[in-house]
Amino acid sequence: MSVPTPPVVYSFSDTSKLSDSLAEYILKAQRESIDKRGRFTVAISGGSLPKTLTALISKSGVKWDKWHVFYVDERVVPLDHEDSNHKLAQEALYSKVPIPPGNIHTIDETLLDDLEELSDAYEKELIREFAQKDSARFPVFDLILLGIGPDGHTASLFPGHELLLEHDRWVAPIEDSPKPPPRRVTFTYPVINHATRVAFVATGEGKAQILPNILDTPELGLPAARVRPVAHGQLVWFVDDAASAEVKLQKSEFKL
Numbered sequence: 001m002s003v004p005t006p007p008v009v010y011s012f013s014d015t016s017k018l019s020d021s022l023a024e025y026i027l028k029a030q031r032e033s034i035d036k037r038g039r040f041t042v043a044i045s046g047g048s049l050p051k052t053l054t055a056l057i058s059k060s061g062v063k064w065d066k067w068h069v070f071y072v073d074e075r076v077v078p079l080d081h082e083d084s085n086h087k088l089a090q091e092a093l094y095s096k097v098p099i100p101p102g103n104i105h106t107i108d109e110t111l112l113d114d115l116e117e118l119s120d121a122y123e124k125e126l127i128r129e130f131a132q133k134d135s136a137r138f139p140v141f142d143l144i145l146l147g148i149g150p151d152g153h154t155a156s157l158f159p160g161h162e163l164l165l166e167h168d169r170w171v172a173p174i175e176d177s178p179k180p181p182p183r184r185v186t187f188t189y190p191v192i193n194h195a196t197r198v199a200f201v202a203t204g205e206g207k208a209q210i211l212p213n214i215l216d217t218p219e220l221g222l223p224a225a226r227v228r229p230v231a232h233g234q235l236v237w238f239v240d241d242a243a244s245a246e247v248k249l250q251k252s253e254f255k256l
C-alpha cells in the first residue's frame with residue numbers, strides 16, 4: 001500500500017493570521033473552481049470553524065452568488081436552535097455577506113423526527129446538486145473544511161464508530177454521537193475523500209494532545225487521519241502554534 005504523502009501544515013502564531021490566510025486560500029480555490037465550472041461548491045463543519053471564516057467578509061473578490069454551501073455534518077435540531085451548525089454559520093457569516101439563501105443547502109427541518117428520512121433527503125440534495133453535473137459516482141466538492149475533536153473525530157465520524165466503514169451512502173445518520181447533541185447527519189469518507197481540496201482547521205491547546213496522533217502517527221487510524229483525498233486532491237492543515245506545539249511533522253510557511 002503506498003504511503004500517503006504527508007499533508008501540508010501551515011502554522012500561525014494567532015488565529016487572526018490563520019483566518020486571513022485561510023480566506024486567501026479559499027479565494028484561490030474559488031477562482032480556480034469558477035474558472036473551470038462556473039461555481040464554487042464548499043462544505044463546512046460546525047464548532048469553531050464558521051468563526052474562522054469571518055476574514056472572508058472584508059475580502060474583495062468573493063463571488064458569493066457563485067457559492068453553494070453544504071454542511072459536512074449537521075445536528076438534527078431546528079435550524080434556529082443554538083446547536084445548529086447552520087445557525088452558527090448564519091450568525092458568523094451569511095448574515096454579513098450577499099450569499100443567495102437558495103445556495104445554502106440545509107437539512108430539511110420538517111423531517112427532524114425521522115433521522116433516516118432526513119439523512120436520505122440530504123443525500124438527495126447532494127445528488128441533485130452533483131450527480132447531473134459531475135455524473136460521477138461521488139460528488140466532487142471544490143473544497144471541504146473540517147475541524148477535529150480532541151478524540152480525533154472529524155465531521156461526525158467518531159473513533160470506533162461503525163460509520164467509519166460506511167462507503168455506500170454519501171450522507172449517513174448517527175443517533176449516538178459521543179459529542180452532543182447525539183442525533184446528527186454526516187458526510188461519509190467517500191464524499192470527503194473525493195473533494196478537490198480538503199482543509200482542516202485546528203486551533204487552541206485543546207487540540208495539542210491529539211494533533212500528533214493524527215499528523216505524526218496517521219497509522220493509528222483516527223478518523224481525521226483517514227481523510228486522504230483521492231486522485232489529485234489536496235490536503236492542507238491550518239493550525240495555530242498552541243494546537244501544533246507537540247507536532248513533529250514539518251510545518252510550512254503559508255504561501256499560495
Ligand SMILES: O=C(O)[C@H](O)[C@@H](O)[C@H](O)[C@H](O)COP(=O)(O)O
Pocket residue numbers: 045046047048049073074075085146147148149153154155156179
Ligand atoms: O458539528 C460538529 O460538531 C463539527 O462538525 C465537529 O466535527 C467539529 O468540527 C469538531 O468537533 C471540532 O469542533 P471545534 O472546532 O469546536 O473544536
